[in-house]
Amino acid sequence: MLTTIxxxxxxxxxxxxxxxxxxxxxxxxxxxxxxxxxxxxLAAVMINLLAFNKFIxxxxxxxxxxxxxxxxVAAAEVGVGLAIxxxxxxxxxxxxxxxxxxxxx
Amino acid sequence: xxxxxxxxILTAQAFFVIATVILLGALMVVFMPNIVHAVxxxxxxxxxxxxxxxxxxxxxxxxxxVFVYAGAVCIMIVFGVMLIxxxxxxxxxxxxxxxxxxxxxxxxxxxxxxxxxxxxxxLDVIPVxxxxxxxxxxxxxxxxxxxxxxxxxxxxxxxxxxxxxxMIAKEVKANANNN
Numbered sequence: 001m002l003t004t005i006x007x008x009x010x011x012x013x014x015x016x017x018x019x020x021x022x023x024x025x026x027x028x029x030x031x032x033x034x035x036x037x038x039x040x041x042l043a044a045v046m047i048n049l050l051a052f053n054k055f056i057x058x059x060x061x062x063x064x065x066x067x068x069x070x071x072x073v074a075a076a077e078v079g080v081g082l083a084i085x086x087x088x089x090x091x092x093x094x095x096x097x098x099x100x101x102x103x104x105x
Numbered sequence: 106x107x108x109x110x111x112x113x114i115l116t117a118q119a120f121f122v123i124a125t126v127i128l129l130g131a132l133m134v135v136f137m138p139n140i141v142h143a144v145x146x147x148x149x150x151x152x153x154x155x156x157x158x159x160x161x162x163x164x165x166x167x168x169x170x171v172f173v174y175a176g177a178v179c180i181m182i183v184f185g186v187m188l189i190x191x192x193x194x195x196x197x198x199x200x201x202x203x204x205x206x207x208x209x210x211x212x213x214x215x216x217x218x219x220x221x222x223x224x225x226x227x228l229d230v231i232p233v234x235x236x237x238x239x240x241x242x243x244x245x246x247x248x249x250x251x252x253x254x255x256x257x258x259x260x261x262x263x264x265x266x267x268x269x270x271x272m273i274a275k276e277v278k279a280n281a282n283n284n
Contacts, residue, residue, distance in 0.1 A: 074174075084273055
């Protein structure tokens with residue numbers, strides 16, 4: 001069992017990484033850390049995509065193509081997210097997510 | 106010893122080392138009290154993920170991972186942190202008071218994932234064929250034929266997102282000057 005790495009190993013690693021990322025998104029106070037943890041979750045998703053690409057559809061490259069699009073969208077998301085955070089910080093002098101609740105009620 | 110067996114054992118060792126680095130790095134991102142340290146651990150995590158992509162027969166994506174994530178994204182976030190930093194960086198990455206609820210949600214998610222993984226644990230998926238050595242030529246051809254529309258849409262998305270990011274960051278500055 002320890003000598004061969006199967007699909008399950010990659011799926012378990014991906015699930016654990018996704019769990020860590022989700023935990024960070026839910027419990028961190030700083031908005032930038034939440035961005036970082038979303039990136040961790042996306043990395044977990046990409047490990048999953050590439051593992052299934054290797055074990056299920058090696059000739060179709062579906063997983064690899066989708067990973068390329070995930071990377072593209074993640075890069076765009078970080079750019080826009082950081083710009084929004086900088087704008088919020090200039091207006092409000094905080095990026096504490098507990099203080100950013102003016103849209104809530 | 107059989108060459109295949111040696112290859113399998115080396116792959117297994119590499120997998121466990123890389124998986125340990127990935128998980129520890131990700132935990133450090135969550136638990137480091139200083140956000141700059143958290144970003145540095147994020148870069149380590151992404152380099153380890155790139156190494157894992159090499160094990161998964163995706164050398165092009167491993168290179169892109171190092172360029173885009175470990176290079177661009179981490180540097181951009183450090184820039185963002187430096188632009189909005191405060192004098193005391195010691196407590197820039199602390200927990201809010203949703204720790205119990207967040208922990209419960211994560212425990213539930215991981216439990217559901219563990220259940221579904223456990224039901225397929227005995228299923229031994231063996232790849233039909235190996236992934237071709239030269240992944241680049243296949244990827245390039247697919248991107249410019251079958252996935253052409255999505256490729257162009259991604260290009261437009263990147264342009265719009267980055268222009269929008271500049272607009273958002275700049276507009277506030279103009280307002281601040283007027284005030």
